[in-house]
Amino acid sequence: MATWNKNDALVEVWRTWGETEANIVQGLLESSGVECAIQGESTRLTHGFTLDGLAEVRILVREEDRERALETIAEAGHMTECPDCGQPAGTDDRACRFCRAPLAVR
Numbered sequence: 522m523a524t525w526n527k528n529d530a531l532v533e534v535w536r537t538w539g540e541t542e543a544n545i546v547q548g549l550l551e552s553s554g555v556e557c558a559i560q561g562e563s564t565r566l567t568h569g570f571t572l573d574g575l576a577e578v579r580i581l582v583r584e585e586d587r588e589r590a591l592e593t594i595a596e597a598g599h600m601t602e603c604p605d606c607g608q609p610a611g612t613d614d615r616a617c618r619f620c621r622a623p624l625a626v627r
């Protein structure tokens with residue numbers, strides 16, 4: 522388990538709606554030495570599910586690890602970058618997870 526200092530500034534590097542994908546990304550990050558924290562709706566709400574039945578999960582890393590984390594996800598082919606907001610987007614996504622801009626399907 523990652524050990525967090527409460528002064529660590531955490532930034533979101535990935536957002537997903539499935540625990541499976543969150544676990545894949547977590548594994549990727551940990552294998553390249555980036556500690557990450559998973560923050561899910563279901564951890565703080567009893568009925569932590571969105572209307573489509575999937576809990577939203579956020580993956581957080583220390584600010585200083587952000588670049589390495591994004592590179593790791595990109596190298597694994599999971600990620601492209603939103604042309605509008607520059608946030609990471611999944612290669613299969615049709616819309617940006619952050620700003621909702623439509624993404625070209627490749």
Ligand SMILES: [Zn+2]
Nearest residue numbers: 603606617620
């Ligand atoms: Zn965007």
